[in-house]
Amino acid sequence: MLVGAVTVLVGFLSRCSDRKADPADPRGSAFAEAASCARCHKSIYDAYATTAHAHSSAVASAGTVKGRFSAPDNIFHFAGRADVVMEQQGEELFQVLKSDGKEQGRFPFDVVFGSGRKAQTFLYWKGGQYFQLPVSWFVPADNWANSPGFPADHPKFDRLIPSTCFGCHSSMVKVREETKGITVTEQFARREMIGGIDCQRCHGPAAEHVAFHTENPAEKAARFITRIDTLNRVQRLDMCALCHSGLKPMYKPAFAFKPGDALSDFVIPTVPFRKKPDQLDVHGNQLQLLAASQCFLQSQTMNCSTCHNPHVTERTSMQTFSQRCMTCHQPGSPQFCKHTGKPKGVLQQNCIDCHMPALPSGAITLLTNGEQSPTPDSVRTHLIDVYADVVKKLP
Ligand code: HEC
Ligand code: HEC
Ligand code: HEC
Ligand code: HEC
Ligand code: HEC
Ligand code: HEC
Ligand code: HEC
Structure with a gap:
């Protein structure tokens, strides 16, 4: 019994001293120093450093x-x-x-x-x-x-x-x-x-995780960190919806949110929480628009990670995103595009500009220097649909 207590104490002390190796994080002792993730997740860390999130x-x-x-x-x-x-x-x-x-x-x-x-x-x-x-x-x-x-x-x-x-x-x-x-x-x-927005904004406080894996370099399974693949669909969506479901009154600060938490415990319900798609706009309303799409409603599995890898910048690659559409809408299957105006090969290049066009935002308009009327910011809609008018105007 005494031996057990000593082991626990030694383990505790060595963990404390290891933690000192990283400078303290200003968010408190539950958080690892932000750059410490690079020691073991270098490729993710380096790629992430170039994303819009990292520079928001x-x-x-x-x-x-x-x-x-x-x-x-x-x-x-x-x-x-x-x-x-x-x-x-x-x-x-x-x-x-x-x-x-x-x-x-x-x-x-x-x-x-x-x-x-x-x-x-x-x-x-x-x-x-x-x-x-x-x-x-x-x-x-x-x-x-x-x-x-x-x-x-x-x-x-x-x-x-x-x-x-x-x-x-x-x-x-x-x-x-x-x-x-x-x-x-x-x-x-x-x-x-x-x-x-750093790693621990999405993955939660990770000081325990860093301390454990520093002491146990042979351990290959993730410990003291939420495994995203154990979360259900709503929990996975809530991780992004915290910031991507528009401005809303909150009971608790967004900073307190951890993966696995329910967004409904943070947000004060307003009426109506779910507006009609055509009344939605930026700031960041991707969730509600996606949730109104047939892909989302009928697939049961679609979440933000179906199309987005949050660790890398992919925004100009319409080909990459179109590949992700075709995991469900396979060429040659009855689920593929029904449009006959273009050859199949051309359709496969860019589903996005026809089915998720960039539309002018009603909420964000800016008056640039010397102009009389404001220019709207344009935003990629997440209401996946047939936009016949947009398609007609394409070359
Ligand atoms: C001392 C090494 C080490 C450090 C430092 C470290 N990790 Fe890890 N981490 C691991 C190991 C080992 C795994 C399990 C193998 C894997 O998934 O890469 C892991 C897995 C993860 C996972 C995957 C969970 C899942 O869904 O499977 C996340 C998320 C994670 N770490 C986040 C972080 C964050 C954030 C930091 C910085 C605050 C960090 N790690 C620092 C060793 C480390
Ligand atoms: C915008 C939110 C977000 C940020 C910021 C973020 N991640 Fe992730 N991370 C995720 C999601 C979502 C998954 C699950 C991906 C999936 O299932 O496709 C994930 C998965 C992981 C995994 C396990 C799967 C894998 O790809 O190896 C590791 C390790 C990881 N993240 C580390 C990090 C590190 C390190 C950082 C900071 C450099 C970071 N993450 C920043 C959302 C984020
Ligand atoms: C803490 C708030 C926050 C969380 C959580 C968050 N985002 Fe973001 N996201 C932002 C902000 C703010 C921007 C705008 C960044 C900028 O350009 O300044 C953004 C931008 C983006 C962009 C556009 C980036 C680009 O390169 O075009 C994508 C895609 C995105 N987020 C997806 C996600 C996904 C997927 C998740 C969940 C895994 C997520 N975000 C979680 C706040 C967040
Ligand atoms: C609920 C989360 C949330 C809040 C609160 C929020 N934003 Fe944002 N903001 C976002 C997201 C998400 C984006 C990316 C928008 C998109 O592309 O849909 C963004 C985009 C922006 C951008 C444009 C960045 C770019 O290049 O895309 C600016 C500037 C900005 N926000 C300023 C602000 C200011 C100022 C406030 C406070 C008055 C604020 N935001 C409050 C989530 C938020
Ligand atoms: C996870 C699987 C999945 C992914 C990924 C997916 N969809 Fe779908 N989509 C569906 C399902 C299921 C339906 C409803 C049944 C049907 O119409 O085939 C659907 C319906 C549609 C419809 C008809 C919409 C309507 O209102 O009638 C269009 C257009 C569409 N998807 C385009 C896309 C595009 C473009 C992408 C990529 C940006 C995409 N889908 C990604 C599963 C998916
Ligand atoms: C069916 C595929 C698909 C799904 C699912 C999806 N997105 Fe996107 N998203 C895209 C495509 C394609 C773009 C356009 C490329 C880009 O700008 O990154 C995009 C762009 C964005 C942008 C930048 C929009 C802009 O114009 O500023 C944000 C932010 C974003 N997505 C967030 C999310 C969030 C949050 C979720 C989950 C609620 C999500 N996305 C789910 C395909 C998808
Ligand atoms: C040039 C624009 C264009 C491109 C590119 C395109 N589509 Fe379409 N798609 C349409 C139009 C328009 C329709 C409606 C049918 C019609 O009137 O021709 C349609 C119909 C569909 C439908 C059936 C919708 C329904 O009402 O049942 C699906 C699913 C779909 N497209 C998915 C995709 C996917 C996935 C891709 C990329 C591999 C893609 N589309 C590429 C314009 C396009």
Whole structure:
């Protein structure tokens, strides 16, 4: 009995000392230091580092902000008399408010949201709070644009950004809640965050896993980590739906979610939770659109991983995605495409642009510099269907 107790104690101590080998993670002792995964999962780690998830947010710097800071490409004119000028001063970047050419104020870029795949928007910090800057970078236009939902006639500097934005776009943000009277205000420390979505956002806290496998290098079966293939379909969908089912009020912060958890324990039900597909839009409503598709309804198995490998960047490869369609819709079978307007070989190249076209978003529109009417961001719909009008317009 005594021997048993000693072994447990030694095991415990050696695990503690091993854990010290990795610098502490700011999320707490349940989390391994983010880069530690590279020691044993190098190929996944390296491939993942190039994905949009890995760069979904960052501390602002000349390296992470995509837009141009030199004249004449750095001025955004509002319909009124104000201009916002993007300036670099040493290491710092600013949006400078000018009216009739005179400087009225300068606001630092503190945090970047968006990998630069489509758009980046920026936050500045003041008095413990984050505010969105009025000018964003819009990739399809290769230009600065007014931030989505912001007025076109004057620059707005007072849109407060809550921690919920960080909950979908980052791996940690430090929040202190301050009570003033009856209202609770979130207080942030400037630039204190873990930018990007890291391994432990999807796989959960992994300090035990790292400690165990470091001590037991011969063990080939995963321990102290949720095995994704033991999860049911809803649990697998919820892992992605946490961030890909649109903006929603939550009981608990998204940061607390672990694989296997039920999203319904996090989200405050709203009526109607499931809107009609044609009323859905980005921000990130892939789940609801997919769930309304016949492929999803009739296959019983389809989930996000049926088509997406979350560890790699595949977004330009329509051929790769079409192969995944053909695992169910095999060429030559009655399940294959019924379209007769194109040869079979051509149909096999790109199912996507006909059945999941990129459609303009009603929710996200940006007014680019010098334009009178806003340009919608276009989003790949996840309502898999026949889009006869879209097909007619294709060459
Ligand atoms: C000391 C080695 C080691 C380190 C460090 C390590 N792992 Fe692992 N991990 C393993 C081994 C061994 C397996 C089982 C074989 C496999 O699936 O690759 C595994 C499997 C996994 C699995 C697969 C679970 C499944 O679905 O089968 C995940 C997820 C995982 N690790 C995540 C992580 C994360 C996240 C980190 C960093 C925080 C990490 N690992 C760090 C050794 C390690
Ligand atoms: C913590 C929140 C979060 C979780 C969990 C999450 N995503 Fe994302 N995802 C995002 C954000 C934010 C973006 C936008 C990244 C950007 O470009 O800035 C994104 C982008 C994507 C993209 C587009 C990337 C590209 O290269 O075109 C795909 C595909 C995607 N996610 C799939 C998934 C799948 C599949 C899962 C579940 C396995 C998942 N996501 C889980 C937040 C999340
Ligand atoms: C966006 C969510 C997401 C992120 C971020 C993510 N994973 Fe995964 N991971 C998954 C999903 C989903 C699966 C199951 C894949 C499947 O079944 O096709 C998986 C499977 C795995 C596996 C086991 C299967 C395999 O491919 O070997 C390992 C190991 C793993 N992940 C490690 C990592 C590491 C290391 C990182 C960070 C570099 C990471 N994951 C980041 C969602 C994610
Ligand atoms: C519920 C999760 C969620 C919340 C909350 C959220 N986002 Fe997002 N955001 C996403 C996802 C998912 C994407 C990828 C969108 C897509 O392609 O459908 C995205 C995309 C973006 C992009 C464009 C990045 C790109 O290149 O595609 C920006 C900028 C952005 N979000 C800013 C914000 C801001 C600012 C807030 C807070 C006001 C916020 N987001 C809150 C999930 C979220
Ligand atoms: C997991 C299996 C599976 C995958 C993968 C899959 N589908 Fe389906 N799909 C089905 C099933 C089952 C149906 C319903 C029966 C049928 O129409 O064949 C369906 C129906 C459809 C329909 C008819 C829709 C309607 O409303 O009548 C289209 C179009 C379609 N799929 C296209 C695609 C495309 C494009 C992809 C790849 C992006 C894809 N499917 C991937 C299983 C799948
Ligand atoms: C039947 C195949 C299929 C399934 C299932 C699927 N996707 Fe996609 N998804 C695609 C294709 C094809 C694209 C277009 C290529 C790209 O942009 O990555 C795409 C694009 C995306 C994008 C980028 C959209 C944009 O325009 O910004 C996100 C985000 C995404 N998927 C998330 C998800 C999530 C989350 C799930 C699960 C709820 C999911 N997908 C399920 C095929 C699929
Ligand atoms: C050039 C556009 C185009 C391409 C490429 C294409 N389809 Fe289709 N597909 C259509 C149209 C249009 C229809 C409706 C039948 C018609 O009117 O010709 C259709 C019908 C279908 C149907 C039957 C839907 C029903 O109503 O029963 C399925 C399933 C399908 N396609 C799957 C696929 C898959 C999988 C691929 C890729 C291997 C693919 N399609 C490639 C345009 C296309």
